[in-house]
Amino acid sequence: MSERAEPLPRTAKRFDPMLYRLSCLLLLTLSQPVFAEDLELPDARGYLGSDTCISCHEQAGEDWRQSHHALAWTETSPENIVADFDGTSFHQGDMEARFSLSADGTPRISVTEIDGVTTEYPVHSVVGIEPLQQYVLETEPGRLQSFDVVWDTEQERWFHLYPESDYPPDDSLHWSGVYKNWNGRCAACHATGFTANYDSETRSYASTQVEIGVGCEACHGPGAAHVKWVESLETTQTPPPAAYGFPVDMSDPAAAIDQCGTCHSRREHFYDGNPPPGLPFNDAYNIVPLHAGLYEADGQILDEVYVYGSFLQSKMYAEGVSCNDCHLPHEATLKADGNAVCAQCHSPAGNPRFPDLPLKVFDGPEHTHHPKGSDGAMCKNCHMVERVYMGNDWRADHSFRIPRPDLFPVTGAPDACSTCHADKTAKWAADQIAEWFPDSDKRGPHYGEIIAAGRRDPHAATPQLETLATAQDQPGLVRATALWLLDNTSDPAVAEEMVKLFDDPDPLVRAAAARLQRRTGPEARAENLPDLLDDPVRAVRMSAAQAMLTGQPGRMDAVAMADLRAALGEWQASVQSRLDFPETHLQLGGTALVNRNLPAAASAFAEAARLDPQQVDAWVMQARIALAQGDQQTAIRVLQEGADANPGAITIQEMLMDLTGGAGSLLPPGK
Known part of the structure; x- marks a missing residue:
């Protein structure tokens, strides 16, 4: 948070609300930026290409050339x-x-x-x-x-x-x-130094990249500074710069995880194409919470979520394990075959980096209760359940969870045991595990039970969700999911209670708590959100700014207003990087409606429908806006176009019938 010398009283220097409203509407209609400076976009400056890297790092290059990264x-x-x-x-x-x-x-x-x-x-x-x-x-x-x-x-x-x-x-x-x-x-x-370069006026692309494929600089960042330092060694023994001149220090576990997560995650991007290399994950993306349809209620992968979100739930992540502990970075393969990967740490020898690990045999029948060498004796088959994506590609859940078939009656989530033993029930599996591990402390309450309850009825589950959201011993992504479910209650009292999470160490939690403030009144938002508008993490700042779109900025001091303008500028730039996405225009349309800018909302929903004619809501919202403006003819025309694109859409058909008295379109053909 920036320093605020001699802060002004909340009522001093009241900002003109009409000017603020105009600024927001200009933002929503996607004119030139009116707040802050543009985000720096990635370009080819400092990139040299993988061939330059390999000219010195021959073995790393040889390992990389046949990797899935190089061939992406x-x-x-x-x-x-x-x-x-x-x-x-x-x-x-x-x-x-x-x-x-x-x-x-x-x-x-x-x-x-x-x-x-x-x-x-x-x-x-x-x-x-x-x-x-x-x-x-x-x-x-x-x-x-x-x-x-x-x-x-x-x-x-x-x-x-x-x-x-x-x-x-x-x-x-x-x-x-x-x-x-x-x-x-x-x-x-799938590229290095990529920029999509979408032109929203012509709806065309002029994309560029440094090289296709995931090259050396896709992970390490541009190599020009590194090469400059190496060349300086010919004349002077210059000490190496930080990370040897690379923007990303892949030897730092946190930096490595963030860099891998840029692609191996289900997320919303803030930049056009690749973000500036070395940027922390939450400064470049919003990760998607544990939404129904993407994750099982207990956090297991369901849809394609690309590993990162499940890894954030794991105890390994919490203890400092990084991607490079299990995977060879250049080959992009596992460090060892089979259970030997896990036995690097989970063995009688242990690993001095993780002194709290129990020193005992895990790769043996006394733990697996399956014959050695069988499928059931493979660590990943019990702790990293796989699913098939893209027809034939098996992907493993990276939350490294202990099988919990006992949770099935509550969460409905599958478990490793009955997934393999398809002829058996979850109860059979739960009884078997209880028999094998009668004194286990791993069968207590699980956050999946609360998330399942919150999905069914967030109002009834509010006390449990509040407890989960504030539980410091639970993964940040899980706590952020609890806050997202609380948002569905629309309860301003709950949102006010969660203000206490504004100081939480996890940016995922702070960002979710900021979004929740939309449920409070305009005055409360102006009072509560300023401290998050200059949060050190971009995702948090942008969430706070979006929540302030219908706040009362006149109650904020000059410093807070400057922070708001800057954060809104960041949000605007991120929106401009996604104008080829129909969902972006749905978001813009909804925000414009909140600000009562009907023309901007109609324009946004029209673009969403043009990009995705099957977005039924986009057609319906255009018609409702036209009716709100007294233009029934336009409403009928829009609904007819929507019906042509979606013959089975009952909502559109019913609206059209209501407006035409059951006669269908009253417009001449082609009108």
């Missing part, structure tokens, strides 16, 4: 493509994809869509290497899309990532739609 995104060449493009084909319903090579050897994909239209695309680039390989197509200049028919490298066959889908080309979930866009949704984690 590659050029189209015979040595990079493993699929069969020799006249093969794939059918799903009325869709057909044919794979061939042109005369010059360029791989091509000819797609006949379910509407009968056939288009041929040269393969733009290649994604991944195993257990599947995907291909990127350029559908218009600069716009890259990830094709849904991919190659199974294990069974050597084509398959569809979404075998139950049957989307027409105008559906947003079609491979050519907004959610499969490579520039905005994928490329930042």
